[in-house]
Amino acid sequence: MVLQDLGRKINAAVADLTRSPNLDEKAFEGMVKDICHALIEADVNVKLVATLRKSIKSSVNFSNLAPGVNKKRLIQKAVFDELVKLVDPHNEPYKPKKGKSNVIMFVGLQGAGKTTTCTKLARWYAARGFKACLVCADTFRAGAFDQLKQNATKAKIPYYGSLTQTDPVTVAREGVDKFKKERFEIIIVDTSGRHRQEKDLFDEMVQIQEAVRPDQTIMVMDGSIGQQAEAQSRAFKETADFGAIIITKTDGAAAGGGAISAVAATHTPIVFIGTGEHLLDLERFAPKQFISKLLGMGDMQGLVEHVQSLKLDQKDTMKHIAEGVFTVRDLRDQLSNIMKMGPLSKMAGMIPGLGNMMGGMDDEEGSLKLKRMIYICDSMTEKELDSNGLLFTEQPSRMTRIARGSGTSVREVEDLLTQHKVMANMAKKMKGGMANMQKAQGAMQGRNNKQQMETAQKKLASMGQGMPGGMPDMASMMKMFGGGGGAGGAGGAGAGGFPGGGGMPDMASMMKMMGGMGGGMPGMGGMGGGRGRGKRG
Template identity: 30%
Template sequence: MFDALSDRLESAWKKLRGQDKISQSNIQDALREVRRALLEADVNLQVVKDFISEVETKAQGAEVIAGVRPDQQFIKIVHDELVQVMGEENVPLAEVEGKTTVVLMAGLQGTGKTTATAKLALHLRKLNRSCLLVATDVYRPAAIDQLITLGKQIDVPVFEMGSDADPVEIARQGVERARAEGINTVIVDTAGRLQIDQDMMAELARIKSTIAPDETLLVVDSMTGQEAANLTRTFHDQIGITGAILTKMDGDSRGGAALSVRQISGAPIKFIGVGEKVEALQPFYPDRMASRILGMGDVLTLVEKAQEEIDLADAEKMQEKILSAKFDFTDFLKQLRLMKNMGSLGGIMKLIPGMGKLSDDQLKQGETQLKRCEAMINSMTMQERRDPDLLASSPSRRRRIASGSGYRESDVSKLVGDFQKMRSLMQQMGQGNFPGMPGMFGGGMGNPLAAGGNGPAPGWRGYPGGAAPAKKKKKEKKKKGFGTL
């Protein structure tokens, strides 16, 4: 997501490096790169024109703060304008106190509307809101069955009357059922078409007037770029929507939809779909998205992901184990699996400031090393997992584990050796010492940038490009990579 846009914008910052201050002359090249980056990302042309005009005006009137380079200040101006374009702040889903909240889902076929309906229900369930799904798509084969299957997967009931009933009547009875049972939120999944037509709009209008929804959300495929914004505007003008859900944001989306929808349609983006799994729905925060686009990461989203997976009591126990050097392979395996639940390694790394520039090869190498570790740990006995020292002193045990996992004895020896060093260093860190830590996964995953030899990660000082690296001493010793999970 946004990789091409981020790369293009980074070339814009380079135009200002080495400059003493921002001026009319030296920002023109940078603005030209920003304009090109936005157009290649399929952002609406009028949005691009307005964006460049605002950035130019603000950049020329900006006073350069002492200690901040012109390129860093220009990035801050672009960041703030991106936030402005995307809506400034998150717009949460409505919740009507004391009565059932009704949400109407709309969209074309193929946008992931039915899946987004289930994702939204799961998201609300995590917020302790009870839900009922209503299946009114009687036209698409197996649409009702798909929603029922998803409902069972997330443990949310589905109201349906078969494929022969009138969609308006299904919606009406579904909402009445939810109100009668005191359900907090009812989500009505409607039929889509391959393109906008009058029959579709008329049916949507009838359903909307019948159930009077508190929210009307349009599900839009972000892969369609600026056309997503035009589609949102059309629905908004004809039906009246309260927000949009952008799906497939984890794919090859160039970013045009996210940057165009609010400005063109006037409707806020409320959620984004970031994967095929039913858990892969996130509230849309313009400031966080701007940070991701500019390669600054998104630590808040990473923390929220971790909070969903990590139990506070377990975290405290783990901390005690680490500080007392009792962290073992069982704990390590648990951490690996927790990280898997948070998403792919690539997805997690993109949320960490400076790590968004890791190459696909480096990420694949990291994924491979994690799988190797898991396979070798799974071949250990429970006693060996609890006491790694047994493996350090027993070649026969290491050979058995190597044979069981399909790797070499030297691989097992390296895992055990690195684990013992890591455990020792964790204890020292708990005592206030911060020595350099060896790479746990070889091949650069200890320091994810080590394999590529790229040096300090971009954005080390908060923005892409960061501060200029310090001059190296003539005989500077090579530092060890810092890294554990």
């Protein structure tokens, strides 16, 4: 992904400076130059880059620095803050409300990915408890309704459209009226686009707006157009007066950085960015979180939201951890949950430090290694799955049987059991903390006063054990996978080095498990092997 390359280059420039023994003005100038080079390569407007350069330099004035000031920290903060300003439109988008009908209308040129993005957004809201639906008012493009119908069926989202009605205004009005009567909370209207900006397209947009009176109009824009995004968004703004933008195809667009910064210059909020073709490849855009993720500092808020939306069942595992227990079945359940979270590269980008550590790790390869570990667990008996792993030490022949049944090697089985042992030891250490978390959650649920509940949530957050909504704490899960260590420091380029990044969790164990970190997991080199089940014994 090109934006990841941009993040790595900026990160490398800052890291080189902070490691430099002579942190002087000349070294600082070199870092700023490298950052500006990287931004221009990502197609960010030259004038914006020049402004950024001036702002960073004015934020760190070497001649006026007081003695004892941490120069490294000051520089890192200046870079972070100025990059956030570069992509921040300083304008809040519309926030849909539960319990009422929120009509969202999509506009944009043909080929930008409107229809696919409509379904992605409907699914995103549905996963967060909204009653969402789709209306296809694109009667211009042949096959538009069929595409929306297929996407909506796959995402299990109700839809409305017509194969006979050619008037898009009539279809839009009828669809919105129907879903309003049925008390849908998110009604997304997909409109037609053209290959270029035409008077007919703009007239149609205005007519549909007047017919459905949307609460929010979103323009969908292809990220590959780069700096042209500013002119295009201004033209649509004058006609449709949209309130937000979704930028698509940022996964491979060399001009993605240009599109994001250009749109920010129009002071129109970007609400989401499309990061791929699948239904889950839609990420909420927030300037600070975007830059944090870009620089390898992660987006823990986004990760927590993602985990909550998946509604993963971790009750048994969390109950076991609270008791200081972690069975082989618990390990298998957590591996399955990781598989459900989506591409490993996407998840890694949300975890502080892990995105950089993964480097160019292939999603398919990492996913296959996880699957092989699940095959090993699937070849175990019920007794083995619910054990603490000691019976494998006492009866090594069990490992040979499991390896044959899962189409893997004895070495792979040993490595899985070693990983389980590490995590079981961590569960023992976490026993007290989990008990405190449950007490705090109980206190929250037993109080009606909103202020008291907020105080209890803050206490949970400060413990590093809690999370809004009473969901299992992702931080605990990450500690479990990573050994619980904290590796961040002010001088590093990872999460600890940047403001707001916190201490970077030690992800070495997790990376070994997934096959990263210098050659992968021992014994996992062969990608062959079936998934047969071993003899139950």
